Amino acid sequence: MNRSGSTKERILAAAETLFAQRGFDGASLRQLTSDAGVNLAAVNYHFGSKEKLVEQVFRRRLDTLNAQRLAALARVAGQPETRLEDVLDAFIRPALELSHEDSGSLFMRVLARAFAEHDDSLRKFLSENYGHVMRQFTAEFARLLPQLSKEELYWRIDLVTGALTHAMSGFGMIQRKSDVSERTHREQTVAHLTRFAAAGLRAGA
Amino acid sequence: MNRSGSTKERILAAAETLFAQRGFDGASLRQLTSDAGVNLAAVNYHFGSKEKLVEQVFRRRLDTLNAQRLAALARVAGQPETRLEDVLDAFIRPALELSHEDSGSLFMRVLARAFAEHDDSLRKFLSENYGHVMRQFTAEFARLLPQLSKEELYWRIDLVTGALTHAMSGFGMIQRKSDVSERTHREQTVAHLTRFAAAGLRAGA
């Protein structure tokens, strides 16, 4: 039972952990509130419903993550010497850094699960709140890949998204070996993802 | 209410439809058995549990799908003139053909959802029953990409799997235009997926 922080914060922390471990449906509010050391009804009082709680778990992390992505994008967007790999790096690296924090790795599992589950209301929430991030990246991809039609570009970005989501979910084969430092492993992972995605985006060019 | 076929078959058909529409947790056995025109308890009598019913919904389609994949692979595996694109085609085309059948498209959504949800028991079932298919394809990829280390090959196949799963789930941007025939659209989709995946697999080669 976690007794540090406010009731809301304790619920959010317990929810992130439990959602990552058991999924959104698998995590019951009774278990969750018990872990957080709060009353069952506190979830509905503070968040309105389990679904809204899920959204807040996302917002807490994604606001930071996407701000970092846009800051990284701003450093390379529109520059004449920018390579495709630089844009992919701006998108991938913040997510991977988050996934290697203590509790961040749990969150990346939650995030990948959410993208994957195709829950319409959750996707709508993500699209409404963070769609502008994807649009900015798409515009820069379009600048660097002028030979692709709009349809082809959307298609390939969609495939890249699928690959990245899958890889970041933690269920891939990416595993750090004991003789490789955390930092080195992360750099290798970024390099792997970036190389694959860049080649796919450039296919046939 | 569907009244054709045996009780088991009516349950399986109703389950495939409802799982695709609402997900595994979102589809209640009460709704499902009502749609099938059978008693609530019939699911547990015929299948043992909701989870086993899910497995049978998969087995009914995957046995055929993976047999087609292996047959297509056998036609190109080990041949000196085989290209990477031929192997990818053998993997992708059967899935896309299934996804364009009347009820098959529903199943592809169910399948993508299952891969995505990271449900451990379901993944274990899929791995135990169809892992040999992935192993045969991996062996052929290894033959055609000898410059890749084992680790790199597994990595890239994992990324390809993520991209394809995402695309086939029906939530991508793939939409047939009214002036394109169903068959033409499918061919375009296969071509798109194959080109992207082949470029990603060959990256840096």
Added chain:
DNA sequence: GTCTATACTCTGATAGAC
């Protein structure tokens, strides 16, 4: 405002009559 106790409906599962 914050929190708790409690009850209501719906879920999957199961025992036992037929």
Added chain:
DNA sequence: GTCTATCAGAGTATAGAC
């Protein structure tokens, strides 16, 4: 093989204590 009745556990809503 099928159905009814029933169960424990789920999310949710609310009255009322502090």
